[in-house]
Amino acid sequence: MNPTIDYHALAPEIVLTVTVAVCLLVDLVARRSELVPRLASLGVLGAIVPVITLSVDGANRTMFGGTYEVDNYALVFKGLFLIVAYLTILVSFHYIGEGDYYRGEFYVLLLTSVLGMTVMASARDLVTIFVALETITIPTFALAAWRKHDTKSNEAGLKYFLIGVISTAVMLYGMSVVYGVSGANKLVGIREYLVDTNEPALFAVGVFLTLVGFAFKVSAVPFHFWAPDTYEGAPTPVTAFLSVASKAGGFVALITIVNIAFFPSKGSWQPVIFVLAAASMTLGNLAALRQTNIVRMLAYSSVAQGGFMLVPLAVAADVSSNSAWEGVVVYLLIYAGMNLGAFAAVIAVARRTGSAEISSYAGLGRTDPALAVMMTIFLFSLAGIPFLAGWFAKLVMFRAAFDSGTTGAVILGVVAAINAVIAFFYYAGVGRQMWFREPDPAVERTAVPTPLTLNAAMLIVTVGVLALGVYPQAIARLGELAFTPG
Amino acid sequence: MEWFDDWALTLAVFIPLVGMALVLLIPRAQEQAIKVTALATSVVTAAVGIGILVDFNYDKSGKLQFQADESWIDVISSRYHVGIDGIALPLLILSMLVVIGCIIYSWDHFPEPRNAKAFLALVLLLEVGMNGTFVAQDLILFFIFFEVVLLPMFFMIGVWGGPNREYASIKFFLFTLFGSALMLVGFLALFFTSKQQTFDMVQLTQFGGAGIDHTTQMLIFGGFFLGFAIKVPMFPFHTWLPDAHTEAPTVGSVLLAAILLKLGTYGFVRIALPMLPDAAKDWAPWIGLLAVIGIIYGALCCLAQTDMKRLIAFSSVAHMGFVMLGISTLTDFGINAAIFGMVAHGLITGMLFFVAGSVQERYETREMSRLGGLLTQAPKLGWILGFSAMASLGLPGLAGFWGEFPAILSAYDPSAALDGIAGSSAFTTYRTFMVIAAIGTVLAAGYLLFMLQRVAFGTPKPEFENAHVHDVHVPEWLAWAPLLVLILVLGIYPNLLFDVTDGAVTNVSTLFSG
Structure with missing residues (x-):
C-alpha cells in the first residue's frame, strides 16, 4: 500500500527540490x-508561498504514520528558514559572483541544506x-571550504567536517540507546514509554549522548x-549561514526532541541543558x-547567544505554561x-577595507555613516538594548527563568x-571604533x-529589528502560535 | 478636550521621535533647517506640556490623569499604559524645558566634531526616553524608556566628549546597564510573585507586595535599589558620574544632571517604595545611611577638585544625597522635599553646567587655578555663576533651599513605620543623619564659594589678561532665562510646586503611616 501523500503539506519541500534540480541543470x-x-x-x-497558504489553512497535517507533521510549529520554522535562506542568497550574490568560485554549485548546496531544515521542522521521529x-x-x-585556494578556508572545512562527523557519531549512538531502551522511534512513542515506565539509567546515557551531539551542532x-576557526576561515556569507540557519536547525531539532520525547524524564536532560546554558x-x-x-568575535558572541537561548529550555520543565518554549x-x-x-554588514565593510579586524572599523561613522548606523543597530540589538528587537529576546529569556521560580532558574x-552586561x-x-575614533589612514579603502x-x-x-523592537507583539504572537495546536 | 486627554502624553513622548526622524531626513549640509526642525519639535512638545499644565486637575493631583491604556504586548501581559500625577508632572515639564534650553544653547557652538544633525537627533531621542519614563505606568514600558536614554548619552559622551571620552562613555553605560539588568530581573520577579501577574504599575501599587514573603520582597527591592541607586547615583555607585560629567559635552552634562539622574530618584518614589512598602521599611535606614555618606563624601570630593566641571559633578552626588535622605524618611514631608530637590537640582545644576561649559568655551580650560576674574571680564556670566552657586548651596529665597532644608528637617521626624528597624526608635538614627546632613550644607557652602572665588573673583590670570572674553550671548540668555526665573520663582513661592506634588506624595507616604 502506498502512503497517502498530502502534496499541499509537502509543497515547500517539493518546490525546493525542484529548484535544486533546475539550478543544477x-x-x-x-x-x-x-x-x-x-x-x-x-x-x-x-x-514561502505554500508556507503561507498552509498557515492560513491552519490545519495540522500528519503524514507517514505520524513521523512527519506540518503544524504551526513546523510552519513558523519553515518560514524562518526560508527567509534566512533568501537573505543569505542576497548576501552571497556578489561575494560568490566576484570571487573565483563555482557559482552554480554554491546555491545548489545552500538550498539542499535549507531543504534539510524545512524537513527538520516537520520531523517527528529519530530517524x-x-x-x-x-x-x-x-x-x-x-x-565552509569554498575558497579552496585559501588554506584558512580549507582548515575551516576540515575542522567542521571532523567535528560534524564526531558529533553525528555521538548523537547517533545516543539515539540508538534511546531507541533500544524505549523501543520507540517516534518521539511521541518515546514520551509514552517515559510516562508509562520508570526509565533505566541507561536511558539517561542515551539522552546525554544525544544532547552532546546537538551541543556540537x-x-x-x-x-x-x-x-x-570555522567561522573565520569560511567565506563570510557561509559563516552567516552557519551561525544563523545551521545553528537554528540544530536548535529546532533540540527543541522538538526535548519537548516531545524527553520531556517527562526531566532529570536526564535538564541538568545537561542547565550546564550548557550557563557555560x-x-x-x-x-x-x-x-x-x-x-x-571571531561574532563567532564567540553567537556561542554566548546560544547560551541565552538555552536558558528557557533549561527551565522549561518547571514552567506550567508554554511560555518557556515560546521564549526559545x-x-x-x-x-x-x-x-x-x-x-x-561585516561583508559590506570587508568589501571596502579588505579586513575583518575590529580596528579597521575605526572611523566608519565618518567614511560611511549609513553602513555604520546599520551595523550599530545590529550590534546593539544583539546586546539587547531597547528599542531594538534584541531587548525582547532577552526579556522572554529572563521571563522564562523567573516564571519557573526555582532557585536554580x-x-x-x-x-x-x-x-548581558558583559x-x-x-x-x-x-561601536566605539566606528563612532569615537578617526579613520585609520593605514587602512586602504576602496x-x-x-x-x-x-x-x-x-x-x-x-x-525588521526596529519594527519588532517597538512592537514585539508580532513576533511574540508567532511564538505563541507555534505551540498552539491548529 | 477629551481628545487631548487621551493623546496628550503620547504626543509628549513621541513628537520628539517624529522630530528626530525629520532631522535625520534633512541632508547634513542644510544645518539651519536641521536646527530649526529640532527647535520646533522641542517647542511643540513643550506646547503639549503647557496644554497638560493647563488641563491638569490640581485638586486631584494624586490621581493619575491623561491616562491612555492600549494593548501592546499581550503575550507577556504588558500594556501601553501612560498617565501622569503630581509627582511626574513637574519632572516632565522640567525635561521639556531643559531640552529646549539645550537646543538653543547649542545653536551656534556645537562641540567638535560638530555634526549638528547627529547631535540634535540624539538630543531628541533622549527627550523621548526621558518624557516616556516619567509617564509610563507599565513596568516594561518604563524599562524601555529608562533604557532608551542610554544609547544617545553613550554616543553624546563618546563622540562629542573630552579627551577621556571613550573610557567615560563605556563606564557610564556599563554601570547603568548593570543596574537596569538587575532592575528588570526585579520587575519580572515581582510580576511572577504577585497574584495578578501584571506589569501595570497602578495595580502593582494597590497590591503593595501583599502575599509575597518578606525575604523575596527584600531581594526584589534589592534589584530595584541597584537599578535606581546607580542611576541617582548614590554612594558607592557614583563613580561613573564624575567621569561622565567631566567628559560629556556641555549639553550632555546638563541633560545628565538635570534629568537623567532624576530617573533614578523618580524610580524610588514611583516604583520601589509603593510597590514593596514592607521591604522599603527595612531598606530605608540603609538608604538613609548611604545618602548621608554621599552628602559628606561628595562634599569632601568637591573640596579636592581643581576642575570646575568635576566639582559640580561631585556636588551632584551630595545634592542627590539630600534627595535620597528625604525619600528614606518615608514621610510626606520628606518625599515632597525630595521631589522639590529633584526639580531644584535639575534647574540649578543644569545652570551650573551651562555656565561651566560657557567658561570653558571662553577660556578653553576648566582648571580653576588658571581661571579668575570672571566678574571683571564677563560680569554677567560671573553674576549668573554666582546666582547659581548661591542657589546650589541652599540660600533661602532660591529654589535650592526648598530642596535641601526640608529634606534635612524631615529626618528629624521620620516615619513611625521605621521604629524598631532603625534602632529601637528611628528618631535617634535619623537625627544623627540629620546632623551629618546639616554639616554637609556647611561643606556645600564651602566648596561652592571656593569655586566662585577661584573663578569669578579676583583678577584674571596673566595668560588671559588681554583675552577678549565675550559676555553672555543671546542664545545663552534665551536658553538660561527660563531656568534662572524658575530658580527665583520657586525659591520665593515654593508652594507652586509643593501644591502640585503633595496630593500624589500622600498616596505614597500613607503606605508608611499605619
Whole structure:
C-alpha cells in the first residue's frame, strides 16, 4: 500500500527540490551565470508561498504514520528558514559572483541544506531528525571550504567536517540507546514509554549522548571550539549561514526532541541543558571580549547567544505554561535576523577595507555613516538594548527563568543578566571604533559601492529589528502560535 | 478636550521621535533647517506640556490623569499604559524645558566634531526616553524608556566628549546597564510573585507586595535599589558620574544632571517604595545611611577638585544625597522635599553646567587655578555663576533651599513605620543623619564659594589678561532665562510646586503611616 501523500503539506519541500534540480541543470548550460542565484532566490520565495497558504489553512497535517507533521510549529520554522535562506542568497550574490568560485554549485548546496531544515521542522521521529540534520550539515562542509585556494578556508572545512562527523557519531549512538531502551522511534512513542515506565539509567546515557551531539551542532560550550576557526576561515556569507540557519536547525531539532520525547524524564536532560546554558553564556562572552577579529568575535558572541537561548529550555520543565518554549522560539527568530544583519554588514565593510579586524572599523561613522548606523543597530540589538528587537529576546529569556521560580532558574537568570552586561562591552567596542575614533589612514579603502542585494538584505533586517523592537507583539504572537495546536 | 486627554502624553513622548526622524531626513549640509526642525519639535512638545499644565486637575493631583491604556504586548501581559500625577508632572515639564534650553544653547557652538544633525537627533531621542519614563505606568514600558536614554548619552559622551571620552562613555553605560539588568530581573520577579501577574504599575501599587514573603520582597527591592541607586547615583555607585560629567559635552552634562539622574530618584518614589512598602521599611535606614555618606563624601570630593566641571559633578552626588535622605524618611514631608530637590537640582545644576561649559568655551580650560576674574571680564556670566552657586548651596529665597532644608528637617521626624528597624526608635538614627546632613550644607557652602572665588573673583590670570572674553550671548540668555526665573520663582513661592506634588506624595507616604 502506498502512503497517502498530502502534496499541499509537502509543497515547500517539493518546490525546493525542484529548484535544486533546475539550478543544477541550468548551471550545466550556463556556467557561472547570474541565472542560478536568481533562480535560487525565486525558488526560495516560491517555497514561502505554500508556507503561507498552509498557515492560513491552519490545519495540522500528519503524514507517514505520524513521523512527519506540518503544524504551526513546523510552519513558523519553515518560514524562518526560508527567509534566512533568501537573505543569505542576497548576501552571497556578489561575494560568490566576484570571487573565483563555482557559482552554480554554491546555491545548489545552500538550498539542499535549507531543504534539510524545512524537513527538520516537520520531523517527528529519530530517524527523520537524523536524516534532516545530515542533509543540513553535509552540504555545509563543502561550503565552509569554498575558497579552496585559501588554506584558512580549507582548515575551516576540515575542522567542521571532523567535528560534524564526531558529533553525528555521538548523537547517533545516543539515539540508538534511546531507541533500544524505549523501543520507540517516534518521539511521541518515546514520551509514552517515559510516562508509562520508570526509565533505566541507561536511558539517561542515551539522552546525554544525544544532547552532546546537538551541543556540537549548536556550538554550546564546551563543544564550541570548532566554531571560531570555522567561522573565520569560511567565506563570510557561509559563516552567516552557519551561525544563523545551521545553528537554528540544530536548535529546532533540540527543541522538538526535548519537548516531545524527553520531556517527562526531566532529570536526564535538564541538568545537561542547565550546564550548557550557563557555560555557553559565560565562556562565550569572556572569549568574545578578547577578540580582535570581528568574525571571531561574532563567532564567540553567537556561542554566548546560544547560551541565552538555552536558558528557557533549561527551565522549561518547571514552567506550567508554554511560555518557556515560546521564549526559545522568539529568541531564535530575533537572533536569526540580527545576527544575519551583522554578518551582512561585516561583508559590506570587508568589501571596502579588505579586513575583518575590529580596528579597521575605526572611523566608519565618518567614511560611511549609513553602513555604520546599520551595523550599530545590529550590534546593539544583539546586546539587547531597547528599542531594538534584541531587548525582547532577552526579556522572554529572563521571563522564562523567573516564571519557573526555582532557585536554580533564578540563579541562571541572574547569571544571564550579568552576562548581558558583559556582552555589551564587546558589542559596544565595535561601536566605539566606528563612532569615537578617526579613520585609520593605514587602512586602504576602496570606494566600491555596496551592491544592491547586500544593501537590500541589510535594509530588510534593519526595518525588521526596529519594527519588532517597538512592537514585539508580532513576533511574540508567532511564538505563541507555534505551540498552539491548529 | 477629551481628545487631548487621551493623546496628550503620547504626543509628549513621541513628537520628539517624529522630530528626530525629520532631522535625520534633512541632508547634513542644510544645518539651519536641521536646527530649526529640532527647535520646533522641542517647542511643540513643550506646547503639549503647557496644554497638560493647563488641563491638569490640581485638586486631584494624586490621581493619575491623561491616562491612555492600549494593548501592546499581550503575550507577556504588558500594556501601553501612560498617565501622569503630581509627582511626574513637574519632572516632565522640567525635561521639556531643559531640552529646549539645550537646543538653543547649542545653536551656534556645537562641540567638535560638530555634526549638528547627529547631535540634535540624539538630543531628541533622549527627550523621548526621558518624557516616556516619567509617564509610563507599565513596568516594561518604563524599562524601555529608562533604557532608551542610554544609547544617545553613550554616543553624546563618546563622540562629542573630552579627551577621556571613550573610557567615560563605556563606564557610564556599563554601570547603568548593570543596574537596569538587575532592575528588570526585579520587575519580572515581582510580576511572577504577585497574584495578578501584571506589569501595570497602578495595580502593582494597590497590591503593595501583599502575599509575597518578606525575604523575596527584600531581594526584589534589592534589584530595584541597584537599578535606581546607580542611576541617582548614590554612594558607592557614583563613580561613573564624575567621569561622565567631566567628559560629556556641555549639553550632555546638563541633560545628565538635570534629568537623567532624576530617573533614578523618580524610580524610588514611583516604583520601589509603593510597590514593596514592607521591604522599603527595612531598606530605608540603609538608604538613609548611604545618602548621608554621599552628602559628606561628595562634599569632601568637591573640596579636592581643581576642575570646575568635576566639582559640580561631585556636588551632584551630595545634592542627590539630600534627595535620597528625604525619600528614606518615608514621610510626606520628606518625599515632597525630595521631589522639590529633584526639580531644584535639575534647574540649578543644569545652570551650573551651562555656565561651566560657557567658561570653558571662553577660556578653553576648566582648571580653576588658571581661571579668575570672571566678574571683571564677563560680569554677567560671573553674576549668573554666582546666582547659581548661591542657589546650589541652599540660600533661602532660591529654589535650592526648598530642596535641601526640608529634606534635612524631615529626618528629624521620620516615619513611625521605621521604629524598631532603625534602632529601637528611628528618631535617634535619623537625627544623627540629620546632623551629618546639616554639616554637609556647611561643606556645600564651602566648596561652592571656593569655586566662585577661584573663578569669578579676583583678577584674571596673566595668560588671559588681554583675552577678549565675550559676555553672555543671546542664545545663552534665551536658553538660561527660563531656568534662572524658575530658580527665583520657586525659591520665593515654593508652594507652586509643593501644591502640585503633595496630593500624589500622600498616596505614597500613607503606605508608611499605619
